[in-house]
Amino acid sequence: MANIYYDEDVDLDILTGKKIAVIGYGSQGHAHAGNLKDSGLDVVVGLRPDSASREIAEKDGHQVLDTAQAAQAGDIIMILVPDEKQKKAYDEEIVGGLEAGKALAFAHGFNIHFDQIVPPADVDVFMVAPKGPGHLVRRVYNEGGGVPCLLALHQDATGKAKDIALAYARGLGGTRAGVIETTFKEETETDLFGEQVVLCGGLSELVRAGFDTLVEAGYQPEIAYFECMHELKLIVDLMYEGGIKYMRFSVSDTAQFGDITRGRRVINEKVRGEMKNILAEVQSGKFAREWIQENENRREVFDALTKKDEEHLIEQVGEKLRGMMRWIKK
Numbered sequence: 001m002a003n004i005y006y007d008e009d010v011d012l013d014i015l016t017g018k019k020i021a022v023i024g025y026g027s028q029g030h031a032h033a034g035n036l037k038d039s040g041l042d043v044v045v046g047l048r049p050d051s052a053s054r055e056i057a058e059k060d061g062h063q064v065l066d067t068a069q070a071a072q073a074g075d076i077i078m079i080l081v082p083d084e085k086q087k088k089a090y091d092e093e094i095v096g097g098l099e100a101g102k103a104l105a106f107a108h109g110f111n112i113h114f115d116q117i118v119p120p121a122d123v124d125v126f127m128v129a130p131k132g133p134g135h136l137v138r139r140v141y142n143e144g145g146g147v148p149c150l151l152a153l154h155q156d157a158t159g160k161a162k163d164i165a166l167a168y169a170r171g172l173g174g175t176r177a178g179v180i181e182t183t184f185k186e187e188t189e190t191d192l193f194g195e196q197v198v199l200c201g202g203l204s205e206l207v208r209a210g211f212d213t214l215v216e217a218g219y220q221p222e223i224a225y226f227e228c229m230h231e232l233k234l235i236v237d238l239m240y241e242g243g244i245k246y247m248r249f250s251v252s253d254t255a256q257f258g259d260i261t262r263g264r265r266v267i268n269e270k271v272r273g274e275m276k277n278i279l280a281e282v283q284s285g286k287f288a289r290e291w292i293q294e295n296e297n298r299r300e301v302f303d304a305l306t307k308k309d310e311e312h313l314i315e316q317v318g319e320k321l322r323g324m325m326r327w328i329k330k
């Protein structure tokens, strides 16, 4: 079982007198900078001179510097730039600010695990990865809670990397909910697998396949939308609150009987076999190479496939129906 850390296990004092440079002010960046500052820590935000986020970060009360200056100023440099842009930002703007004894930090292991960024041996390298989107990391902190985080060490040059990483996680609010120790390898591979097979890839294709099956059989697309897409949130909320068991307790016995007798016919041995193939591509680095290459090819496949899916009937039907549900945020 994993090591899990809570507030009482962690001393924030190790960060006294240290400056934290948060590079990037997007989903994660704004949440890290805001939470750490509200925890009493010394934060500076690093952005490009032409960044649209500069004004927002300043309005939120942060000191903003150019990325290279922030990297110079920071004792701990947290890289919260999109993963596919991190290598370039590191090579051109961040590595120059590294000195022996500083710490380089990440919220996802991709670039370290797949050797896109190879930091000098005399700096600490750690990961604090919140298991939730940035707006939640900020909101839950403001409400007095925290989003659980993963913590991993890649290099411990100072002998204090773990204590520094834990203190960072505490500043972020993570230890209010629990910080689980992992490795860069485990975080990166499970994160990629999860988003490909279950969360993003598997789920969106399951929804579309169910929708298509009903529409092709002659049912109204609006009915198919409600059945295969809209109701998903209610089901997932129940699973989030109390597990699959609680979801089954809440739905009707008819629904539960259909679930337990039919679910395995949809997600069958062939599907599980394909999950293993996808995991193998993640582990071997095949997926990472394909994604790095895709970015070098100006994202031709990415753009074409995204456009194709956006033209699917479920998007048009959904847009019309959601337009009538005013409580759903745009």
Ligand code: NAD
Residues within 6 Å of the ligand: 023, 024, 025, 026, 027, 028, 029, 046, 047, 048, 051, 052, 053, 067, 079, 080, 081, 082, 083, 085, 089, 093, 107, 108, 129, 130, 131, 132, 133, 134
């Ligand atoms: P994002 O796209 O929301 O924000 C990226 C920010 O980086 C923007 O403010 C952009 O202006 C800035 N930026 C781009 N190039 C820059 C440069 N050279 N110098 C300084 N700033 C630059 O990205 P995000 O979703 O917050 O992801 C950041 C990291 O957090 C990634 O490693 C990602 O895997 C990880 N992460 C994201 C989530 C999530 O839910 N979004 C969850 C956990 C971990």
Ligand code: MG
Residues within 6 Å of the ligand: 191, 195
């Ligand atoms: Mg993820």
